Amino acid sequence: MNYYETVQTALFFLTLLVLLKPMGAYMAGVYQGERTFLSPLLLPCENLIYRICGVERSEEMGWRRYAGAMLLFNLVLFAGLLAMLLLQHLLPLNPQKLPSFSWQLALNTAVSFVTNTNWQAYSGESAVSYFTQAVGLAVHNFVSAATGMAVAIALIRGFARRKSSLIGNFWVDMTRGVLYILLPISLVAALVLVSQGVIQNFSEYKSTPLLQATTYDKPKLDDKGNAIKDAKGNPITENVTVKEVTIPMGPVASQEAIKELGTNGGGFFNANSAHPFENPTPLSHYLQILLILLIPGALTHTFGLMVGNSRQGWALLGVMLLLLIGSFCVLQWAEVNGNPLLAGLGLQGANMEGKELRFGLSGTNLFTVATTGTSCGAVTAMHDSLTPLGGMIPLALMLLGEIVFGGVGSGLYTMLAFAVVAVFVSGLMIGRTPEYLGKKIEVREMWLAMITILTAGIVVLIASGIAMITPAAVASMANPGAHGLSEILYAYASMANNNGSAFAGLGANINFHNILGSLAMLLGRYLPAVAVLAMAGSLGEKKYVPPSLGTLPTDKAPFALWLTLVILVVGALTFFPALSLGPIIEHLTMWGK
Amino acid sequence: MxxxxxxxxxxxxxxxxxxxxxxxxxxxxxxxxxxxxxxxSLMADTSGKVTGSSLLGQPFSSPDYFWPRPSATTDFGYNPMGSGGSNAGPTNPDYLKVVGERVKALRATGITGPIPSELVQASASGLDPHISREAARIQIPRVAQTRGISRQDLSKIVDDFTSDRQLGFLGEPRVNVLELNLKLKSLNQRRSSGGN
Known part of the structure; x- marks a missing residue:
């Protein structure tokens, strides 16, 4: 890295760390029902929402009712979005007269946005109306994020409370999460993004002349829209001159802000955050990375405060930072080394295929690790075109279970499940009853923790396996050889872990991927979430065991290192064989030639 | 319920x-x-007609314009209705061939030294409006010759359309190709109308 890249990266992490503490404390206040500096403005709105929706704010729920409310709410969200996608052509704010989605694509998209995945098998500028974007997709960016945060907060209450079977009120956690945390930050961030050039309007698409006309071979179509082919089966084309292009418009900034803040990641345009209208300047770029990491990072401090020992939170943050910075370094090294197969051509500089110039190499790489370490999945580089080991980094960050900061809420609760496992394994080694935060870890908690951390991995491996023996899925690969396997593995890793980024060469809009992918997203989201709520319930009922001489201190560096090791071992045991057949073999063949 | x-x-x-x-x-x-x-961020000419967005690149292949990065948008390069990258994997033989051809095309214009990789590798959005200073510099002899202006004058115009790192340290210095080419065109118009 050159001088400027080092300064940028160092300043970025400094800014992030400075923000985490006040943000974490603010969120702890919000979820504990305290007054905040926004209360004078928001409390009336909050109370009005409770009155409209029939919510009794002081009424607390046991874990079964909390989980039931969460699932019901998500079901209603899913049905609402599905209907909107299927009826897009009848709804307003559709100046381009875009048609409705096919049911398979609508199913996949509705599941994708409700589960906070934002996997996109469509391309925004040519398929989605302003109504669907702003009134449909953007709303789900808020509520799916708030759902994840609510589940994490419920688990924290389970650890913090003693002999109580109540873990909070889902409706109150939802409402406060959206009103006090997501909306105000999005509002400010969206305006800063507009100042940088992110567009925000409801205008029709604009047409503009090209300074120099361009030509291309356009396939000839028959009356039914199928390509006409010659005797040899090659499509017949005609040379077309283009003098004018259409520039898409839309309410982008408002969606961009919550897309990053809620670790959703669904781009307004096909190119996502690489598109100059979504991310025009280096400053907008760094702001987006900051938004991605802000809530997942700050929740570690919220956790520490709510369990009464902020060092417990900092230990988890340390693990996340260690893994994030480690991944960044490997990715940077791989991309700087470039592509040896192009070495004879006299090129200068890093691998720039699928990258934008304005962000710089280190900035682009920082975004890539942030977006895949969290479950965001927005992209500023096309991950498919990264070098093999470079591309393995985002893949591995997802396969670890989205815990390197992780999704809003889901990152923290999955990390806590790993911590429970780490405490249990170390308990076995030293022959003590494992305890975490004064709660005994017993068979039930271990079961629930295993479900939380293993569901996604099992789904990834089985679904990728099925795909590899299905001709339609094999045909959807864009690149030959080991890289094709990486594309499939990446797709299911992304969907099962609710990330949403892609090795985008893959032809994702086929029935096979749409339907199997929907299943992967649903299992990867709701099995762990319900397991976590069950764990919250069972932990809450336990009595507090004061620490003794034999208790493993979980707020110190040795535990953080141990936890890192457990995470890496679980990840390696599950995925090393698959990774060897994809990126690792591609790396070896690339450099061995 | x-x-x-x-x-x-x-x-x-x-x-x-x-x-x-x-x-x-x-x-x-x-x-x-x-x-x-x-x-x-739409730009307009003196008569108020929209000439493009300063954020979105346009395709150029004529020798008297600066060339932007390759673009992999749908149908044709720099199509704003089909943003996206090539998604070509680093070991894909078709991709390696295409990059080789792009390098050959640049070498044919007389470039002998190292070529900045971004000038032959497609961007992520396919709409990247920028190239690096170096990528502009190696094109100056070609554009200067076809337009009949001195390299020094052209070099100064390139500098005018080069942005430094934002706030002095963020991102990379870069040249906006569309803005630069619009300027070149307006210079020509002024010259030809002045001759009449």
């Missing part, structure tokens, strides 16, 4: 707040504070 009723009402309430009030509020304030940016 009390929670079902709450689910439906919450869905409607949040749709109104996050899907109605929020985007409209952002649009309203953005139109007041940053109207040009909110509408796409």
């Amino acid at each position: 009390k929670d079902l009723k709450s689910s439906i009402l919450m869905f409607i309430t949040f749709t109104v707040i996050c899907g109605g009030v929020y985007p409209l509020a952002v649009t309203g304030v953005a139109y007041v504070l940053f109207p040009r940016e909110a509408k796409g």
Whole structure:
């Protein structure tokens, strides 16, 4: 890295760390029902929402009712979005007269946005109306994020409370999460993004002349829209001159802000955050990375405060930072080394295929690790075109279970499940009853923790396996050889872990991927979430065991290192064989030639 | 079922707040504070006709213009309706061949030294409006010759359309190809109209 890249990266992490503490404390206040500096403005709105929706704010729920409310709410969200996608052509704010989605694509998209995945098998500028974007997709960016945060907060209450079977009120956690945390930050961030050039309007698409006309071979179509082919089966084309292009418009900034803040990641345009209208300047770029990491990072401090020992939170943050910075370094090294197969051509500089110039190499790489370490999945580089080991980094960050900061809420609760496992394994080694935060870890908690951390991995491996023996899925690969396997593995890793980024060469809009992918997203989201709520319930009922001489201190560096090791071992045991057949073999063949 | 009723009402309430009030509020304030940016940073010529957006690149292949990065947008390069990258993997033989051909095309214009990789590798959006200083520099001899202006003068024009790192340290220095080429065209027009 050159001088400027080092300064940028160092300043970025400094800014992030400075923000985490006040943000974490603010969120702890919000979820504990305290007054905040926004209360004078928001409390009336909050109370009005409770009155409209029939919510009794002081009424607390046991874990079964909390989980039931969460699932019901998500079901209603899913049905609402599905209907909107299927009826897009009848709804307003559709100046381009875009048609409705096919049911398979609508199913996949509705599941994708409700589960906070934002996997996109469509391309925004040519398929989605302003109504669907702003009134449909953007709303789900808020509520799916708030759902994840609510589940994490419920688990924290389970650890913090003693002999109580109540873990909070889902409706109150939802409402406060959206009103006090997501909306105000999005509002400010969206305006800063507009100042940088992110567009925000409801205008029709604009047409503009090209300074120099361009030509291309356009396939000839028959009356039914199928390509006409010659005797040899090659499509017949005609040379077309283009003098004018259409520039898409839309309410982008408002969606961009919550897309990053809620670790959703669904781009307004096909190119996502690489598109100059979504991310025009280096400053907008760094702001987006900051938004991605802000809530997942700050929740570690919220956790520490709510369990009464902020060092417990900092230990988890340390693990996340260690893994994030480690991944960044490997990715940077791989991309700087470039592509040896192009070495004879006299090129200068890093691998720039699928990258934008304005962000710089280190900035682009920082975004890539942030977006895949969290479950965001927005992209500023096309991950498919990264070098093999470079591309393995985002893949591995997802396969670890989205815990390197992780999704809003889901990152923290999955990390806590790993911590429970780490405490249990170390308990076995030293022959003590494992305890975490004064709660005994017993068979039930271990079961629930295993479900939380293993569901996604099992789904990834089985679904990728099925795909590899299905001709339609094999045909959807864009690149030959080991890289094709990486594309499939990446797709299911992304969907099962609710990330949403892609090795985008893959032809994702086929029935096979749409339907199997929907299943992967649903299992990867709701099995762990319900397991976590069950764990919250069972932990809450336990009595507090004061620490003794034999208790493993979980707020110190040795535990953080141990936890890192457990995470890496679980990840390696599950995925090393698959990774060897994809990126690792591609790396070896690339450099061995 | 009390929670079902709450689910439906919450869905409607949040749709109104996050899907109605929020985007409209952002649009309203953005139109007041940053109207040009909110509408796409569009550029217009002296007669007020839109000539493009300063954020979106356009395709150029004629020797008297600076060439931008390769673009993999659908149908044709720099198509704003089909943003995206090539998604070519690093070991894909078709991709390696294409890069080889792009290098050959540049070498044919007389470039002998190292070529900045971004000039032969497609961007992520396919709409990247920028190239590096170095990528502009190696094109100066070609453009200067075809336009009949001195390399020094052209070099100064390139500098005018080069942005430094934002705030002095963020991102990379870069040249906006469309803005630069629009300037070249306006110079020519002025010269030819002056000759009449």
